[in-house]
Amino acid sequence: MATTVPRLGMHGIGKSFGRVPVLTDVDLTVDPGEVVALLGSNGAGKSTLMKILTGLYTRDGGSIRIDGHEVDFKDPAAAVASGVKLLPQEISVMPDMTVAENIFLGDMPMKRKFGVMQVDKDAMRVRSRDLLDQLGFANIVPDMLVKRLSVAEQRIVEIARALAGKASILVMDEPTAALTEQEAKMIFRIIRRLKENKVSVIYISHYLSEVFEISDRIVVLRDGRNAGTFVTAETKRAEVLAAMLGNTVDDLYDVGAPGIAGAEILNVEKLTIPRKLEDIAFSLHQNEILGIFGLVGSGVEVLGRALYGALGPLKTADVRLGGQSYRPMSARDGKLAGIGFVAAERKKEGIIADLSVRENIALPFEERFERGLFMSQAEESQHAIRWIGELGIRTRGPEQKIRTLSGGNQQKVCIARWLVEGVKLLILEEPTRGVDVGARREIYGKLRELANRGYAVLILSSDVEEVAGISDRSLVLDRGRIVGHFQRGAKPAELMAATGNDPAFQAP
Amino acid sequence: MAQSIETHSTGGAREQMIQLFGKPWSGVAMLGIFYLILIAVFSVLSPYFLTLRNMLQIGGNVAYIGLMAAAGTPLIIAGGLDLSVAAIAGLTGVVISMLHGMGFPIWIGVLLAIVVAAAIGVVNGLFTTRLRLNPLIVTLGMMSIISGIALVLTGGLTRPLMVPGFNWVGSGRVIGIPIPFIIMMVTFVGLWVVMTKMRFGRYIYAAGGNAEASRLIGIPLEKTVITLYVISAISGAIAGTILGAMLGAAGPTAAGSQLLTVIAAIILGGTSLNGGRGSVWGTLLAVLILGTLNNGLTLLNVSSFWQDVTRGVVLMLAVSLDQIRTRALGE
Known part of the structure; x- marks a missing residue:
């Protein structure tokens, strides 16, 4: 030496x-x-x-x-x-x-x-x-x-x-x-x-x-x-x-008991996007958190937005949403079908920096705050204040510019904007990227709470501990294919090993 | 709970500056002060300046420019840009005078001009949204096409447009207020209502603030932007109508030279060229400032060539200030 x-x-x-x-x-x-x-x-x-x-x-x-x-x-x-x-x-x-x-x-x-x-x-x-x-x-x-x-x-x-x-x-x-x-x-x-x-x-x-x-x-x-x-x-x-x-599950994820899975919300079959995803099939139920783990380049960065409709029409896929055939042409279709989507790149794709917390929350469903021809700012505020309270968003008030909030609180706003009547499925990419540990735990807690309220939650993440920790079931993506299915309680190492094609750790 | 509020700022002089410049109205307030200073200076320099008559005169003169700047403001906030608007104004006068020459009633000409303008706006909008082309290039091309057509139609000549009832729109007054000024103010108020009180307005700021996020939120991005191009183009048609009525003549290039003033007013008014920020009141003040500057310099017998120089200097100063402000806001 x-x-x-x-x-x-x-x-x-x-x-x-x-x-x-x-x-x-x-x-x-x-x-x-x-x-x-x-x-x-x-x-x-x-x-x-x-x-x-x-x-x-x-x-x-x-x-x-x-x-x-x-x-x-x-x-x-x-x-x-x-x-x-x-x-x-x-x-x-x-x-x-x-x-x-x-x-x-x-x-x-x-x-x-x-x-x-x-x-x-x-x-x-x-x-x-x-x-x-x-x-x-x-x-x-x-x-x-x-x-x-x-x-x-x-x-x-x-x-x-x-x-x-x-x-x-x-x-x-x-x-x-x-x-x-x-x-x-x-x-x-x-x-x-x-x-x-x-x-x-x-x-x-x-x-x-x-x-x-x-x-x-x-x-x-x-x-x-x-x-x-x-x-x-x-x-x-x-x-x-x-x-x-490590082999211990962090108490980061110890945020409340999972509920009993309800009716099937999402059923995906034969989803293929050339060079990105290959024959993906899975289902997701009410009250359930499904985590999909994949490393960068595995397809984990496209699967969620493809389902939401943000990548345009899906050529090869058989998707059912709430029991009905679902063929989105655009992100707007995904929203109208009852999907909420939180993108991975919060600054680029999530927040609208110059707008207030109120506007950022109300934006996807502005028509619900319309009274006649005009917007009711009072109702927008009321709605925003409700979710600021329920999600514990730390802000001076609904009129604060979202730009000045911390990453974790911005992320909560990006979640809050989908919490309206009619949305049944939340798709979140990298839900805690760039979020400090304290806020991470809060976000996991809120996701669990939302699942228990009846939302179906789909998480796509390249953070293996996150997926293993928060999911009721988890899938592992590797080079565009699903290579592992795990139940709640699977260790991060098992999920990680599934991607490395290591027989010693292959899923049972 | 109040102690745990998380913000990036930490106090001190920089914080105070951010507080001051960060307020949505701070830019408009600064313009207002500048406007008052300008009026004070010219009042001292020229005895003819500060009279009701002259003030109303300024308002009437800038109206057609203000109209185009008003409509251009939400478009730029939404991330677009329309360089063809002044050319549309020029073509409008030509269309009206030609149709009138053929014996059609004047309102047919105005109506047709508005329809043509709307179609041009749709084309501008489709090229920039569907094909994702740079609006600068698209509308620059459109400007060239339209002003070219106007020249072809007239052979480059100015056509008379003397129709008593029609000219009243340009030079008439209601309780002493020039009609063009009234049209302009109605437009400003109307746009302000749309931009701040209506759903469409929310979409305008969202689209310009972060287009990708807006798309992922599922707001109708293309429809919003195309509509704004149409509004801008129609404002060009109305501006051309007013100008033709004021001058009693329609020149193919009559309005073209005011394009820079229109864009300058929007920028000077505090609307960010990057989109997402701005207000019509800032634009209105800027229009009045530029108009006052012209008027005052004319009263002081400064050559109109120098007025171009002044306008350029004011514009560059305004853009620099905006940049400093943006940097002060950080991130």
């Missing part, structure tokens, strides 16, 4: 947003040529730690050393200059530029010709060729436009760009998220080449099988703290899962 200086040493890293600690005393070391997998469920602090490493956030405490030298990145450019490069989950290439131009985007080789400085295309081509050969991809031609490449090949171009920039620490965030299994193998091949060249890799993935295939060591975070470090070759998956998720 002490024989070599680690390439990266992060020690005692602390970070909090306001009064909420996000990272507490976190350590992470990576040796030259080592692949370290960084694991943890949503909100464990992985991305915050990586944002500190890559200069996007400043840390509150602790130290970062690269090759033994203390560093302090003020911005991402400083991190890149020190050889730290982040490959974000979304591929960022310039589709209308060539492979070579993309690889040398930051620092194109120049030459003087007829007295004018210009890009040295030949040098760029030759060096790109070398780099791609070195990575083992002789089939990618430097002169090709990047938009003609497959997603996996674009990923490779991105990695080549990082290497051209002399990156010595590569942070890969879910590099295989949009790739097929075959394409994922290409990425692993590259990572092995990188190891040979003594490049250090921090690999973030939810897929345990990938992590066990490619990493040397596994570092697990839980609730913003180190929860275990494992040498991959000597470790069982169960140990890692236990460290990630």
Whole structure:
């Protein structure tokens, strides 16, 4: 251990947003040529730690050393200059530029010709060729436009760009998220080449099988703290899962007893959306909370809005809502059929920031507050005040701008707007994303309460603990298919294992 | 309970500024003060300025511009933009005078112009909503098409439009108040009622505040925006009618040069070009300010070329102020 200086040493890293600690005393070391997998469920602090490493956030405490030298990145450019490069989950290439131009985007080789400085295309081509050969991809031609490449090949171009920039620490965030299994193998091949060249890799993935295939060591975070470090070759998956998720169910979800499921509200069969969802079938009853868990890219981000109608007409699907055939053409149809929908991206798709709490609550069903030709602001207020009270929305009053509320309270407003006569089914995407722990518990409690009042609640989430904790039944989505059915009381680890196709954890 | 109210602000001077600028009426109040200052300055500089006669004169002169700005305000709040409105005003005068020349009664011409304008509004609306094209491009194209047609129809010439009863609409007065001014004020009040008291108004602010959220809430986004394009286009037709009646002539390019004034008034009035925020009263004050500026400078014998410069400067100042205000509000 002490024989070599680690390439990266992060020690005692602390970070909090306001009064909420996000990272507490976190350590992470990576040796030259080592692949370290960084694991943890949503909100464990992985991305915050990586944002500190890559200069996007400043840390509150602790130290970062690269090759033994203390560093302090003020911005991402400083991190890149020190050889730290982040490959974000979304591929960022310039589709209308060539492979070579993309690889040398930051620092194109120049030459003087007829007295004018210009890009040295030949040098760029030759060096790109070398780099791609070195990575083992002789089939990618430097002169090709990047938009003609497959997603996996674009990923490779991105990695080549990082290497051209002399990156010595590569942070890969879910590099295989949009790739097929075959394409994922290409990425692993590259990572092995990188190891040979003594490049250090921090690999973030939810897929345990990938992590066990490619990493040397596994570092697990839980609730913003180190929860275990494992040498991959000597470790069982169960140990890692236990460290990630714990085996105790949080009292976060201990929010009241479930009711007895009533009449069937929603029945979905043969729902297929090409390349996104494959033959989905399930049903949901009154008084029931059904959770659907899936990792990013599993289809969990489209299933809810497809059912609501927000993705337009469903070509292949046999859906019954309240016993009647349901074929939405638009979000409006979903609403009129009695569905309430809370979108994942609260700021972009949920709140209307400049409007008041009252207006945000009343908006979907304004016609109910109309008296003759005119709106009755008094009735809008009355309705808003009622739900501010029942959901415990902390606000100065119905006229406060929703923009100034905290995330949790904004989310409650987004739920409140659907609580009117006639809505039977609530579809919520990522119901507690960006919501602090206290408000999360409240939201779970309110969802339980609403279910007990007779609503059917469908939750789609990439937070495995949330789905396991709050659902009466849960389903697991993986690559567009339902791969697991669980009853209330299933452990997060079981749900997670269902996605990793790990036989040891396969659902009974 | 009251202690646990969660807001982002934490007190201090910045907080006070946010409090001040964050109020919905703060922009309108600032404009009102500016308007009074402007009146005070011109009153000192010119003895002819502060007379009832001159004040009413300003109101009558700006009416057709104010009409277009009034209708453009909810459209911009909803996230749209109509650059074709002044061209529609120009075409309207041409249509009325040509039909009148053919022997049709004047009201047939006015009616036809309004129908044509409504159709143009529908086209603008469909292109921007269904095809999701940038309204700037769509209505710029439409402006070019319409003003081109007006030029083709007239051969570029101004046509006389002297019809006694009709000209009264432009220059007549009721208890001393110019009729165009009355039409404008009725429009402002009507739009204010629609925007703040009716369901349609709720949809206007929602659509411009967050189109995607509005769509997911299931409010009729396209219908709202298309209707606003139609209202804007019809305001162009009425403005063209008033202008033709005032001038006793219809020139194909008569109103075109006022497009910038219309847009300037809306922005100066505090309506955000990003949509979601604004009020018709701000627009009204801005129209009066721009009209007063023109009138005052004319009384002071400043060349009309300088008046263009002044208008540009005022517009840029207003936009800068709006930006500062938006930043102060944070997020």
